[in-house]
Amino acid sequence: xxxxxxxxxxxxxxxxxxxxxxxxxxxxxxxxxxxxxxxxxxxxxxxxxxxxxxxxxxxxxxxxxxxxxxxxxxxxxxxxxxxxxxxxxxxxxxxxxxxxxxxxxxxxxxxxxxxxxxxxxxxxxxxxxxxxxxxxxx
Amino acid sequence: xxxxxxxxxxxxxxxxxxxxxxxxxxxxxxxxxxxxxxxxxxxxxxxxxxxxxxxxxxxxxxxxxxxxxxxxxxxxxxxxxxxxxxxxxxxxxxxxxxxxxxxxxxxxxxxxxxxxxxxxxxxxxxxxxxxxxxxxxx
Numbered sequence: 001x002x003x004x005x006x007x008x009x010x011x012x013x014x015x016x017x018x019x020x021x022x023x024x025x026x027x028x029x030x031x032x033x034x035x036x037x038x039x040x041x042x043x044x045x046x047x048x049x050x051x052x053x054x055x056x057x058x059x060x061x062x063x064x065x066x067x068x069x070x071x072x073x074x075x076x077x078x079x080x081x082x083x084x085x086x087x088x089x090x091x092x093x094x095x096x097x098x099x100x101x102x103x104x105x106x107x108x109x110x111x112x113x114x115x116x117x118x119x120x121x122x123x124x125x126x127x128x129x130x131x132x133x134x135x136x137x138x
Numbered sequence: 139x140x141x142x143x144x145x146x147x148x149x150x151x152x153x154x155x156x157x158x159x160x161x162x163x164x165x166x167x168x169x170x171x172x173x174x175x176x177x178x179x180x181x182x183x184x185x186x187x188x189x190x191x192x193x194x195x196x197x198x199x200x201x202x203x204x205x206x207x208x209x210x211x212x213x214x215x216x217x218x219x220x221x222x223x224x225x226x227x228x229x230x231x232x233x234x235x236x237x238x239x240x241x242x243x244x245x246x247x248x249x250x251x252x253x254x255x256x257x258x259x260x261x262x263x264x265x266x267x268x269x270x271x272x273x274x275x276x
Contacts, residue, residue: 015153
């Protein structure tokens with residue numbers, strides 16, 4: 001099973017985690033690493049978190065912002081190790097869909113969660129076309 | 139200025155809010171509404187939050203999941219009122235970019251944050267092409 005590290009500024013990862021578990025129930029093999037101020041501490045904690053959740057299937061680090069410190073620290077680690085991947089711009093649909101695909105090959109997993117994350121950014125739209133065509137029929 | 143309501147399951151909205159304010163500093167005209175269990179309470183709180191942040195420019199509700207209860211409650215309100223918009227799949231890049239565009243017309247604002255949210259879901263990729271071309275040159 002793919003291990004997951006969820007990281008980001010402040011309460012982002014803990015809030016996201018609690019929210020996801022309200023929907024899915026308790027999630028296994030996942031670690032939450034908040035970034036407050038200390039980059040060295042963050043690096044040490046992310047390394048430890050990766051160790052904690054890593055099995056043969058690898059680890060995906062979900063960060064709040066591509067280019068932010070948590071994303072960059074994960075990327076520095078991923079650059080020198082096999083089977084570590086890093087995604088940024090994490091939202092709930094990405095994480096939720098990922099929870100049910102953790103037996104995939106890691107690159108297929110990443111491809112899928114990126115797509116789910118993007119496809120599920122949407123706005124509420126009233127079915128105005130339908131409404132107007134119904135009016136036409138009256 | 140466009141008002142913002144940030145909502146979602148459990149600690150999602152408070153975690154996201156604290157995280158964004160770590161980066162931008164204190165944000166004005168924004169309300170955080172967590173959803174725990176009680177849908178009627180949520181509806182009442184979202185209505186109140188919209189009132190609190192609404193000016194002539196309208197309000198955008200940012201929810202964790204399109205199709206989730208917080209998104210649906212906001213959408214029901216938006217369906218019967220002008221100048222309320224609802225987006226789902228909220229991530230940090232959407233919110234952060236939105237913070238600096240709150241004087242836009244509301245539909246331009248929504249269009250922009252949806253694009254920013256999608257465009258900033260990405261994975262860390264090493265510049266392997268560059269590396270291999272450098273190797274070719276040795």
